[in-house]
Amino acid sequence: MHTPEALSKHYIPYNAKFLGSTEVEQPKGTEIVRDAVRKLKFARHIKKSEGQKIPKVELQISIYGVKILDPKTKEVQHNCQLHRISFCADDKTDKRIFTFICKDSESNKHLCYVFDSEKCAEEITLTIGQAFDLAYRKFLESGGKDVETRKQIAGLQKRIQELETENIELKNKVQDLENQLRITEAGSVTPKSPSTDIFDMVPFSPISPQSSTPTRNGTQPPPRPIRPLLPPTTRTPELDLFGAEPFDPFSCGAGDFPPDIQSKLDEMQEGFKMGLTLEGTVFCLDPLDSRC
Incomplete structure (x- = not known):
């Protein structure tokens, strides 16, 4: 008309x-x-x-x-x-x-x-x-054709964030277990007189001599305190297990829409459909x- x-x-x-x-x-x-x-x-x-x-x-x-x-x-x-x-x-x-x-x-x-x-x-x-x-x-x-694709990308981005958070929590748990193991091993070690090798040398030990030297009364000094881990909220999650930045294939670029515009596009798509x-x-x- x-x-x-x-x-x-x-x-x-x-x-x-x-x-x-x-x-x-x-x-x-x-x-x-x-x-x-x-x-x-x-x-x-x-x-x-x-x-x-x-x-x-x-x-x-x-x-x-x-x-x-x-x-x-x-x-x-x-x-x-x-x-x-x-x-x-x-x-x-x-x-x-x-x-x-x-x-x-x-x-x-x-x-x-x-x-x-x-x-x-x-x-x-x-x-x-x-x-x-x-x-x-x-x-x-x-650009209405890309709305569904962008919704899938948003879902994948959310899943990546969840996995990164889970990864940080698992690393914290592993660190806690390692600290507990060190404390247990330090408490179970009894002082021994170092034996010499065939060259009359004291064998190399990674344990500090101060930690194995008895005190005057013959008792073992207490183990050095282990610094507690920082809470997860204060640790920086920028690096992954290998010290590299987490991989994000969907980093925001010029072609991505802000959340408010994305929600409006979703609404328009549903209405037109x-x-x-x-x-x-x-x-x-x-x-x-x-x-x-």
Whole structure:
């Protein structure tokens, strides 16, 4: 209906009356939308009987979402991103009514928005569908294909950190066992007079002479105290068992996304994968998806 440039570089404006929005239990479904429309129509009928008019709004549809603005002040009342819109339809029994279901960004609840347009209900519905189609294409071209790969890399990075922490703990345990063994061996050694070899020389011993020399009263001096190990939190884990820096094949580079951007990409991917149901047709471009 519209050129890709019109939806990607600009927006398509429409005027309509806003009946309101209401929470729904499911992101899709004709019956879900029908109940929401009936509920909001009844609420508006009561307000109209009280003298309140249905507010007019301006819809701006682009690949970035559907904005609902005040037509005079241009103040944005609602901003619905396309990857959060899961269902869009116009009422075949009342050709002025059209609606869409969008997941709220703050509460994560599914809200159904209902509008009244005199002539453009079906056209607005199709325009939202076209914008969704173009937005998904742009998402794939701008790196959306790598989201799943990056999620796997993040999982591997987490596993590497866990293994490095486990490696440090095991090295600490080995060091503790070695210290305990040294203390046990030092306490079990009894002083002996050194014997000479065939050259009348005292054999070389790695034990310090001071440690094997008795005191004046003939008792063995206590072993030298062993310095306790520093707690794991104060040891520097930069080096591995061989004194080298731990190998990290996924060090952050220019092509990696920060965690906040990564989470947004994950959310967009899930939203686009769900697709947009438009009069019984699911808009998605994934050739592996059986719904396409």
